[in-house]
Amino acid sequence: MAPTPAPTALWPAPHASGAVDATVHVPGSKSVTNRALVLAALASEPGWLRRPLRSRDTLLMADALRAMGIEIEEGVGPDGTGEAWRVLPAGLRGPATVDVGNAGTVMRFLPPVATLADGPVHFDGDPRSYERPLHGVIDALRALGARIDDDGRGALPLTVHGVGALDGGPVEVDASSSSQFVSALLLSGPRFNQGVEVRHTGSTLPSLPHIRMTVDMLRAVGAQVDTPESGGEPGVWRVTPGALLGRDLTVEPDLSNAQPFLAAALVTGGRVVVPDWPARTTQPGDRLREIFTEMGGSCRLTDYGLEFTGSGSVHGIDVDLGDVGELTPGIAAVAALADSPSTLRGVAHLRLHETDRLAALTKEINELGGDVTETADGLHIRPRPLHGGVFHTYEDHRMATAGAIIGLAVEGVRIENVATTAKTLPDFPDLWTAMLGAA
Template sequence: MTVNPAHTALWPAPHASGAVDATVHVPGSKSVTNRALVLAALASEPGWLRRPLRSRDTLLMAEALRTMGVEIEEGVGPEGTGEFWRVIPAGLRGPATVDVGNAGTVMRFLPPVATLADGTVRFDGDPRSYERPLHGVIDALRALGARIDDDGRGALPMTVHGGGALEGGPVEIDASSSSQFVSSLLLSGPRFNQGVEVRHTGSALPSMPHIRMTVDMLRAVGAQVDTPESGGEPNVWRVTPGALLGRDLTIEPDLSNAQPFLAAALVTGGKVVIPDWPSRTTQPGDRLREIFTDMGGSCELTDYGLVFTGSGAVHGIDVDLGEVGELTPGIAAVAALADSPSTLRGVAHLRLHETDRLAALTKEINELGGDVTETADGLHIRPRRLHGGVVHTYEDHRMATAGAIIGLAVEGVQIENVATTAKTLPDFPDLWTGMLGA
């Protein structure tokens, strides 16, 4: 067995010699890009994605749709407009094999699409993808009339036997382990014969902003969606069958990927500007403005973008991150450098992400001299004087960026496999060193 050298290479995390003062252009949102690709592939006419994120997860999504017959043309627009993808829908077809990598959006959003294909679609991916929950999607699709072979695992690898259509209708699921179970059914719902009515039956849903993002994007392409927020039943979403419009969409910057750069301003008492920060968005990362302000910073949203300034002090925080769990690693890294303890709550579902993020954060921060304790649904972090060492990333992009944040304040931190950041944030090492003026 050969090992990719990038997976064992150690990257010396740059140490900040003073306050950061930088403008950082953050690439497009992964969550928006992958939803937009699915909706464009299911539309009745071509659509455009401008400034899409080109990362491992989005390229896996684009290639998967191509294997099912969708045409995706890539190009570069006039100066200043950036790259674009033109998506030309076609009759979905098999046989096809989809490599999901370790992308939750690909492994969960595309099986419903595959039920609409004429032929079989096999789904496979990285070893970790076999451990991530998929039962909610599989069980729901079977209840809606799909035929799926998964050998009873409720996980990858599996084969969807597409019949060219799916009856659809009402279905009950427990999506407490991932809000993507709900989004996956809603995205394809307009193409089901009866649409879809998704009723969540489990405990509290995590990452609700991502469901709101799905609903907003569906409505923007002409879908009729009834939600709890629009006067419907609690925990019930209904999508009416109908054609989807092609759209010309400019992808917002990925606000969750802006986190390490904002954290750099907070940790060093400096200033970072993120251009094109939207004034209205469903991205969970927008909550960073509130959280990092509570931890000692200040922010101003201007016509140009977000200006975030650190005060020179970092304070602990007690916060429920249930709706914005993906922000937990970066917040934990900042909390480890704070002047008082922190409690991060509502994120038990992170044990099922790219890695068990709660266990990983506890182990890695503690091995640098920290004092982190896992709780039933989160972390308790007592700041201690940290020292250098190796931060293992477990092929998890947010573990890598969390380690880089700590490295700003602690000399001698090395990040194992920093290349894993390419999952959602291409060129992170160059963006990071560029921010520091290196």
């Protein structure tokens, strides 16, 4: 069962009085922003990052890179318009101390970077970060020649003793608990003396779209990457050593963070437009178009963005979310309001996320009158009439937005610690109430 959260201020989740009709500008992608920061820091020349997400996770990443000697200037873009960060790569250095918070991308992507620093880099974070799996990265780096002190925990806190370089080469990793283990090694791979060949040895590999995102972004900055999709060996990714280019990159909207707003249209039978939705993307959130359409909505992609419309009915769904596990809390919230049962499969790894998301969703929805049971790899949800009550978040941003979705249809839902949404979606309460105000 998920841990009992500490009592904090409660946010009355707004109840929708009618169909939502709004345009919502969703901030930039956390996944793209943090990968772009790492690649820009490892480049051989300065780069620009336009419309970056400013959230807890991305600011932790930026501050961590600064601690290792990278200069990141915040201002406007080279054309004088729009927020942008200019990243000036430099020699990575220690000693340094990195606060990862509870950000999976920071705790997993930066230890490989730290092996390239000239000196020790100490990593620490929130108490929950100590429980999140990191052994895949630690064991792989040791196999590649790095010295890491973690007192045998395979988890935080730890110290990477950088010596300015890493030999690299072939390495095996079981990424069954997180695809970030693979992405972490690939992102720094071009800077390793022999590059890197990552062979996944586990029986499952969750969130594969995030690895594809990593590969696409590596190629965009000049890296040579061989993948299973490009004719390579199944379960093997190879990155050739070489210099990375500085780029001028515009960050896409975070499609996973668009989920609660699309869900609002579905639940209320309304309409929400998300500007700048990309026609082609590696973001897992793009699958929302398919999933929420099957659950009763319809969507239209235009030059302006995505227009999503609810039909007034919400249907249950049987779906494998193994590649898009981060969407599970929002889908579970919608499923709890549906007219038929749902089964969400392929997400056993969510027990190791910001909290044990499967246990947390089961407990919180059931305490509002729901009927959710955990399965070996997911949830079975039987819709029941729900009532108000406190929806705990366990310091998990996607639990908070899941509670807000339920609150649209159920009066009296109060969200504990809604401020945790700042992890990836700054100003969520204001965006949420503004959306409803436009109805």
